[in-house]
Amino acid sequence: MSDGSADTRTEIMEATYRALCEQGYADLTMQDIADEVGKSKSLLHYHFDTKEDLLVAFIGFLIEEFEEKRGENAAEPADVRLREFVDWFVFSPEDDRAAFHIALLELRSQAPFTEAYREQLVRSDELVRETIVGIVEDGIESGVFRADADPDAISRLVFATMDGARIRQATLAEDGYAAAVRDALYDHVLSDLVVSE
């Protein structure tokens, strides 16, 4: 942001979230976002040249939010943190996250053609994977998880599984799908990580 105003930036980012939920990605215009912020389109263009620039910043905003959020439960034991992390992918039909994930999926499908999106999504991907690796490593170190657990493999598995589950629930409007996949993941993978008393 060129004027350094954190408030304006946050306002624009939150408006972008709402506009994506309402309009989806493909049909979204700078005017829609300006309307949602309640400011002029020229003010929006003062901060971002194009819709693409704005959305690159928006993915950056999501990444920052994720970083903040993941610090919140740092004092909890690793098995609790892992559960909370996995639960974060599960949403209910009333949640506006279904609409948001659809918009995000549209944006993700543009990543092969828009290098700036791809770079941000790779950053986001790495951050999520590192977060899971960190939780599993902490769990091994603190004796909550088995010493022979493989943090990289667990991280890949948890992320691909819950991302796939979330996408299927959002696109097929199938309530409870992500929760059912989470339960299968607990029963077949995560419960096996925990050292039994």
Add this chain to the structure above:
Amino acid sequence: MSDGSADTRTEIMEATYRALCEQGYADLTMQDIADEVGKSKSLLHYHFDTKEDLLVAFIGFLIEEFEEKRGENAAEPADVRLREFVDWFVFSPEDDRAAFHIALLELRSQAPFTEAYREQLVRSDELVRETIVGIVEDGIESGVFRADADPDAISRLVFATMDGARIRQATLAEDGYAAAVRDALYDHVLSDLVVSE
């Protein structure tokens, strides 16, 4: 198809596959598909009123292809069939399936707004899940898999995981991602199903 010609139908469906790989979904026109078939746009419109109708038929074509393919290895032991099924989600960077999965992802992100897409995708989803359930049930019956294996849970887990892996590889252009997830799935879930000698 109103003229009952299976050849014309197959030609149009194969041309649609190629056109989706080249153009993606959003920018695809009936003209692009007509050009790819090497026939006139009016001939295409004789068979399908709209691009949406054509793509609904195209998902139906993919479902038929899947049904044919899944019959091919019916005589193999269940553990071999499960491996082959999971491997089917893994593709190399040279494969045109990366481009195809991107186009399919665009189409999937339209499912909440286009009921006819959603219905076909739900059919496809159910077919894939039933296929995995069938393999696991056969494996239990034939003594290859543990008697306490849960076919529904395994089916959900395998499908969500490999779908998520495939999407991440295609959108982030990350070679080997799906293969790495598959390996983690084998090590942490599927190897545990098999009754040891």
